[in-house]
Amino acid sequence: MTESNSPNLLATIGGVGLAATGLAHFVAPDAFRGITEQAFPKNTDRFLMINGAFETVVGTLIAVPKTRKAGLIGLGLYGAHLTSNLALARLR
16 A cells, blocks of 8 residues: 555545444444533434434545545534534533
8 A cells, every 4th residue: 555545545444434433323322312412402312313314424425535525525514513503502
């Protein structure tokens, strides 16, 4: 493997990891309930599933080189969404 392939491999591994984490929201939701509840105190169960779906889709997009750019944009938007909801929840 050459040095130029390393970032691609790391992005693929990171994407697969994020997608697996997203799927884990459906298999073991209690593992994510605490953090989800902090950002989404109302409708926690609903947002737990929505977050799992987002992470699965975004992770898959990142894992595939042809869709990686869209996945990284989605990751930024998803991160902003979570951060803003967490900040708003703490202000309440």
